[in-house]
Amino acid sequence: MRVTGTGHASMRIDTAAGSILCDPWVNPAYFASWFPFPDNSLLDWESLGQVDYLYVSHLHRDHFDAKHLRDFVSKDATVLLPEFPTSEMEDEFRALGFTKFLKAPNEQVVELPGGLKIMIQALTSPTDGPIGDSSLWVEYDGVRLLNQNDARPTDLSVFAELGHVHAHLLQFSGAIWYPMVYELPQAAKTAFGKQKRDRQFDRTWRYIDDLKADHVFPIAGPPCFLDDALWQFNDIHGDEGNIFPDQSVFLSEYAKVGGTNGIVLLPGSVAEVTTEGASTTHPVPVDEFFANKVAHLEEMRERKRPIIEAEKASWRHPEVDVLGEMKRRIEPLLDESIYLAKGVGGPVRFDLVGYDGESVESIVVDFPGKEVRPYAEEKVRYRFRTERALIEHLLFIDEVDWVNSLFLSCRFSAARIGQYNEFVYAFFKCLSEERLQYAEGWYDEHERTTDAEDITLGDWVVQRRCPHLKADLTRFGIVEGDQLTCQLHGWRFDLPSGRCLTSVGHKVRAHRVDAETPAPAGEALS
Ligand code: FES
Numbered sequence: 001m002r003v004t005g006t007g008h009a010s011m012r013i014d015t016a017a018g019s020i021l022c023d024p025w026v027n028p029a030y031f032a033s034w035f036p037f038p039d040n041s042l043l044d045w046e047s048l049g050q051v052d053y054l055y056v057s058h059l060h061r062d063h064f065d066a067k068h069l070r071d072f073v074s075k076d077a078t079v080l081l082p083e084f085p086t087s088e089m090e091d092e093f094r095a096l097g098f099t100k101f102l103k104a105p106n107e108q109v110v111e112l113p114g115g116l117k118i119m120i121q122a123l124t125s126p127t128d129g130p131i132g133d134s135s136l137w138v139e140y141d142g143v144r145l146l147n148q149n150d151a152r153p154t155d156l157s158v159f160a161e162l163g164h165v166h167a168h169l170l171q172f173s174g175a176i177w178y179p180m181v182y183e184l185p186q187a188a189k190t191a192f193g194k195q196k197r198d199r200q201f202d203r204t205w206r207y208i209d210d211l212k213a214d215h216v217f218p219i220a221g222p223p224c225f226l227d228d229a230l231w232q233f234n235d236i237h238g239d240e241g242n243i244f245p246d247q248s249v250f251l252s253e254y255a256k257v258g259g260t261n262g263i264v265l266l267p268g269s270v271a272e273v274t275t276e277g278a279s280t281t282h283p284v285p286v287d288e289f290f291a292n293k294v295a296h297l298e299e300m301r302e303r304k305r306p307i308i309e310a311e312k313a314s315w316r317h318p319e320v321d322v323l324g325e326m327k328r329r330i331e332p333l334l335d336e337s338i339y340l341a342k343g344v345g346g347p348v349r350f351d352l353v354g355y356d357g358e359s360v361e362s363i364v365v366d367f368p369g370k371e372v373r374p375y376a377e378e379k380v381r382y383r384f385r386t387e388r389a390l391i392e393h394l395l396f397i398d399e400v401d402w403v404n405s406l407f408l409s410c411r412f413s414a415a416r417i418g419q420y421n422e423f424v425y426a427f428f429k430c431l432s433e434e435r436l437q438y439a440e441g442w443y444d445e446h447e448r449t450t451d452a453e454d455i456t457l458g459d460w461v462v463q464r465r466c467p468h469l470k471a472d473l474t475r476f477g478i479v480e481g482d483q484l485t486c487q488l489h490g491w492r493f494d495l496p497s498g499r500c501l502t503s504v505g506h507k508v509r510a511h512r513v514d515a516e517t518p519a520p521a522g523e524a525l526s
Pocket of ligand 1: 466467468469470471486489490
């Protein structure tokens with residue numbers, strides 16, 4: 001099996017029974033904030049795009065690059081579709097001209113002509129990607145590969161059960177706006193960033209240890225930030241709180257925990273993977289490439305500047321009545337929302353900075369009051385500050401997912417009272433009837449599910465499944481003193497009270513091993 005690195009989470013898998021192109025991303029994403037790192041735009045995409053199968057793990061724009069898919073990927077390719085709850089991905093592919101689809105039944109091995117086998121695991125909670133993320137398992141001639149990219153299943157057993165895996169490709173770096181955009185003192189930001197960076201690596205080690213593949217390939221990040229306004233997010237400034245470590249940092253951190261089987265793929269690197277081993281060739285020596293990272297980024301910045309400027313010029317739509325349009329689109333969704341609105345539980349304020357860089361219009365999305373209105377000097381749950389032009393653009397293009405556009409762009413700052421609130425972001429990624437209904441239904445089912453099984457961690461008996469997204473705490477749970485941390489997303493819980501310290505709600509059921517009367521199953525979850 002041949003694996004060609006094509007940048008970020010993208011790869012081309014070649015076997016004698018056919019080829020699969022995965023997640024080809026080349027054009028900048030999220031308001032021209034993210035670019036693939038290392039640069040992959042000079043690869044021979046005309047020939048890379050001539051494939052038998054196409055797989056895109058999810059609809060995040062650093063995975064689903066509509067322009068590139070339209071221009072460079074053969075429309076004869078059969079699209080391997082994860083079993084997602086909505087038809088959005090298939091609709092988007094059809095709009096680009098793709099007509100051949102294989103809807104892979106979730107977690108079932110599908111045998112393709114010539115003996116190529118695939119299995120796709122779709123993750124479908126409202127917090128997985130833009131309503132869905134997925135991983136692809138491939139087997140040919142006894143060689144098995146798992147392209148986990150940035151999916152975060154609770155464990156990898158469904159893949160491990162299919163036999164020893166030879167190549168495991170997974171995310172290790174950051175792909176979020178936290179903590180950089182928060183209005184915090186620099187020391188706090190650095191401390192939170194460092195925690196986050198450590199947690200990302202811990203989660204990666206856990207997945208690697210779960211699967212015990214022969215070879216581990218760090219993929220799906222980091223992106224690079226080429227706009228001058230975002231340049232500081234590149235991990236080139238010696239900031240230990242930077243959440244975007246690169247593949248060379250992965251190798252050195254992995255070595256510290258005993259990892260010796262890491263393989264970095266640069267765009268154009270080719271790994272031949274067999275049951276016996278892997279041999280890899282690179283377009284330039286990997287060490288040399290990372291030693292020259294700053295020069296690479298600076299050269300890219302100059303080359304991509306016209307692209308960024310052209311994008312920026314397209315954002316302003318002064319004719320859009322922002323308050324009126326937000327009311328028209330968001331209020332009907334607030335009316336329908338039960339779980340998300342309750343979960344947010346307070347007003348969320350948007351401060352929109354005008355074209356002059358100074359004037360500010362403040363708009364509130366009032367979740368309890370179910371309305372969108374001018375800010376009225378009240379206390380708010382979250383406050384976002386961004387350019388008015390960005391919101392105009394979102395309204396102009398009728399964007400239904402502000403996470404997959406505004407928030408991932410990092411072109412905003414934020415402040416909040418209290419803990420992280422996942423419902424805020426879940427709501428702003430569900431600005432369509434279809435998505436909102438799905439998310440509401442998911443939380444409805446989730447709320448009703450009680451989880452009676454308990455496990456012992458240190459001095460504590462706790463429910464087996466994490467109250468966040470059901471990670472198995474026998475694998476992901478760590479108890480230190482009276483605090484439980486679930487390493488899947490790093491959420492923390494105060495065990496004596498059961499309170500979640502990371503987000504509102506999500507109480508955990510717990511009692512000391514020697515306590516006389518444990519709480520009845522489910523009671524603590526309400
Ligand atoms: S499943 Fe997300 S923190 Fe546990």
